[in-house]
Amino acid sequence: MTLALELKDLRKSFGPAKIIQGVNLQIEKGERHAIIGPNGAGKSTLFNLISGRFFPSSGEVKLNGEVISGKRPFEINRMGLSRSFQVSNIFTNMTVRENVRCGVLYSMGYGMSFWRNIGNLKEVSQKTAQILDEVGLLDKANLPAASLPYADQRTLEIAITIAGGAEVILLDEPTAGMSHSETDRAVALIEKASQGKTLLIVEHDMGVVFGMADRISVLVYGEIIATGTPEEIRGDAKVREAYLGEDAQALEGVA
Template identity: 45%
Template structure:
């Protein structure tokens, strides 16, 4: 009798370092349309992991499933081994997963610092009421100031969020995500609509916030992906097409045909 054959793990499943965030056979149907099709994905603790794919590939749906904003038709999502797809988003946040959104989601008529104070309130023992005077949140000021320094907005603390540039709003949104002290941070299109200066600023910020935590990002800019990502997952038509390092993925004929085009020959 021959020795038992060692089978390679399915695409998206990894051996080695512990898994921070895991999708198991995720399916999401919308009235007969299958947006994600049996997606199995394991994201290692401490890595920067990029999710890429052409428009309509299911990236945003997958992000919403991972963060609890959508419930799967079938399958599971696990955070550090605990199943979380049955939980509401605010409970998932409390377990260590936070996310940003592609569309700006700050309070425009509040200052930069006030935005952070309000976000910090949700983790404090202060009453969670919109009519709570901002002056009562000043006990959270040192935490807000530390986050402002981390995201490069210390000098802009008194500016209205509405007056920030697009890139600065992204910095603020990441800062708001950090108020929840996440172990896993999901960033949806963090450099979308930016010029080169803004992109460089956000790349540096992503590297910084990735220290000591896991970062998952959806990103169209392949230059950003190649510089930041430890591993990449490629989606096509809601299914997982490939997963690996940037060099492995960019040389995969299926990925070249589906997404990268001539970039695979560069």
């Protein structure tokens, strides 16, 4: 088994508040893994620990076998992990094309030095156009990103995350605030774009989670109470208990 990500006894406290309390998780290369859990369970904090935004209080995170905990977000990104945010992280004053182009340039090692190696720009333009086409934003490429409707801005955020070329992708609530049809489009995009890559996704929409994930982990009060296939998770008594109420119905409702 080749592991893309490994979390070992990961812990994070803010003052006296223990938010992540000893998380162990192994995610295989190419796996689509979803993290679910009630509000405030620590899902975003876990993402922040993996992507380097927060340093763990103890424990470690490994990316492709190498310890990344303690490294800065840009270093972790260079090592092949890219994440999207709950709140869109796009450059609103640039066009849609320029936004994706930034991700492509970054993935090709140009950083923000757009003026260097002009000879390779054709490759950059082609790759940018290919991604825009894949995500269905080619016809909006020249519009300012700020002018896009909300769902398209979220799609652009996903496109930029993918454009970075990382093999391990973390998506934080990619369909939040979307209608049914927008969610369906976003899921199709994520499935297409994450082919052959490792995907870790935090998502509240149980239809999305149970339809897309190979395995699911359930985080409650900073602890993983269950990890398994969608079938195993649906039948797990502890999970059903943690999801009493509305979300339990959602668990039942998913095919």
